[in-house]
Amino acid sequence: MSSQIRENLQKFFVLGVSYRKTALDVRGRFSLTQMDQEALLRDAKEYGVEGLIVLSTCNRTEIYAHTSDMDLVTKLFLSYCKGNEKDFRYNGYTIQGSDCIKHLYQVCSGIDSQIVGDFQIVGQVKNAYQLSENYQMINSFLNRLFSFVFKASKKIKNETELSRGAASVSHAAVQYIKDKVADLESANFLLFGTGEIGKDTCSNLVKHMANRSLTLVNRNVEKAEALAKKFDINYRAMSHLTEEVKKAEVIIVATGAPHPTLMVEHFEGITECKLILDLSVPRNVDTAIDSLENVLVISVDELSEHTSEAMQQRLTCIPQAEEIIDDSIREFYGWLEVTFLSPVIVALKDNLNKIRDKELEYHRAKMSDDELKRVEKITSNLMNKIARACISHLKDHHKTQSSPMETLNMIFQESETK
Structure with a gap:
């Protein structure tokens, strides 16, 4: 994973309180009403926060954000709840980057619910997402991440026994x-x-x-x-x-x-x-x-x-659900790499096609129509093969190189010396 992608991941974090660390009366102090959530989203947008989602349930209150200014989001959160900064430092938590992504998946799958497998959380997260979307606080990162998360949650519900039986x-x-x-x-x-x-x-x-x-x-x-x-x-x-x-x-x-x-x-x-x-x-x-x-x-x-026996049955399904989560996270990371490389890939294809078109134009007058068609087909196939090879090289080399453009330059320099 490149340094640029790691930096982008570090901008994603969650801060909040939950049943795991916090007693009921303390969670109540950090609970946010619908009006508080909407006001927080309005303020976040005004202050230039890139993306933010507010989740407040009986088990947890969490703020998911994609921004470089964690202190600002923390201040906004504390300004709308009854808990103060000291309370939050003692009872709350902040999770960042890859750990935050894993946490989000576990929350939405019901693994991190107070009653394991309680699938009501998925609807609550979707409502929170929709509210943020209404206030235009969903950026491309959050849009694609939550899309992967909701898809994985649905797969866990359909393909495992984690949410089967009555336990909510x-x-x-x-x-x-x-x-x-x-x-x-x-x-x-x-x-x-x-x-x-x-x-x-x-x-x-x-x-x-x-x-x-x-x-x-x-x-x-x-x-x-x-x-x-x-x-x-x-x-x-x-x-x-x-x-x-x-x-x-x-x-x-x-x-x-x-x-x-x-x-x-x-x-x-x-x-x-x-x-x-x-x-x-x-x-x-x-x-x-x-x-x-x-x-x-x-x-x-x-x-x-x-809770009933259903709870014990659900606990045995967690490893299967975790496998689905890990697969989905790998797919999301793959999307991040492709997204980061896409401008370079487009530039690569454009450059190759320009070279091809220039050469075809130079030789056009020397060929018949049938010869030109055959040459166009051959060169098109050739350019596609070169492009695929370069793109594959880019994706592999991108994992260690800090700059995709440096990798692109290296490929063409290697070609020129051969």
């Missing part, structure tokens, strides 16, 4: 309920929030409840109504939240807000036992609720430890 945050929530709630078919459930995780949880819950005793509450009542009609269940407006909290034995919170949405005030006068599953990051269940008698609050991190 929403499934872990339902599995926990099944294991802990004795009267599952008669219990009353409340699902607060109908985003992507809320929808998945709703679907999984309905599969295991014969009496459909599930009520949806959402800030946007139209969305709750649409989901309720799909599964033939009940829905209520936000104004009825306290009433529904009182009725439910199991409450699932998936509001995805940057602040608590289920408050201790919603439990005034309630003495019955309640199981609350908070699927949001940062926490959307008021921490004061944790101290209420007869109320058990379970967080995302606790749910991730409660």
Whole structure:
């Protein structure tokens, strides 16, 4: 790999926090709302950052960038989250170059997910990519890299068992309920929030409840109504939240807000036992609720430890997925080399054709039409063979030479001395 390509790779980095190093409350401080993400992208564009993608999920908040100014991207990130520079130095990470590319592949394949093989991450990354594209923050490097990554993720999903079986945050929530709630078919459930995780949880819950005793509450009542009609269940407006909290034995919170949405005030006068599953990051269940008698609050991190046998089966598929990733990375590096060499290859072909055309023009008057056609065909084949040989030499020599033009000059000098 040439020095120029290595320099280009070093411009690609990710900075962020994830479940691997950071507790739930700390991840919440670095979580970015949709508005924060859009504002960050606008600022990055204004400051001349070449390419940038913002990913914020319950497991991680990461900024992928292709630029020489890592300090600027770090400052922009910290300006939109509640965590400060000291928090980030202690809890965060920065990965650069080839290591960053490998990390991106592992994230998008589900290998680096809190629940291994959770394929929801692919949709989240695609949404992040689309948002950056809307703000014209996808340069050619990011465009081609993420294209390779999405293709590899699809191949891993289709050709391995990494994402087979039920093992996701929403499934872990339902599995926990099944294991802990004795009267599952008669219990009353409340699902607060109908985003992507809320929808998945709703679907999984309905599969295991014969009496459909599930009520949806959402800030946007139209969305709750649409989901309720799909599964033939009940829905209520936000104004009825306290009433529904009182009725439910199991409450699932998936509001995805940057602040608590289920408050201790919603439990005034309630003495019955309640199981609350908070699927949001940062926490959307008021921490004061944790101290209420007869109320058990379970967080995302606790749910991730409660998975089925599918998890163990998935772990055995990681080596196969890693092979697909390694193959795709090699293809991407090949694309980088061809892209870097393409101007030289075009110049080479142009120079060869000019030499051919000049010679043909010089001898044109001395040949008949039939002779000229044969000579044109012969010289065309000859030029193509020379071009292919030179291009092959360029690609091989480029791995050690710092300058493709130096390699091109060397080829022609060698030809002149022979």
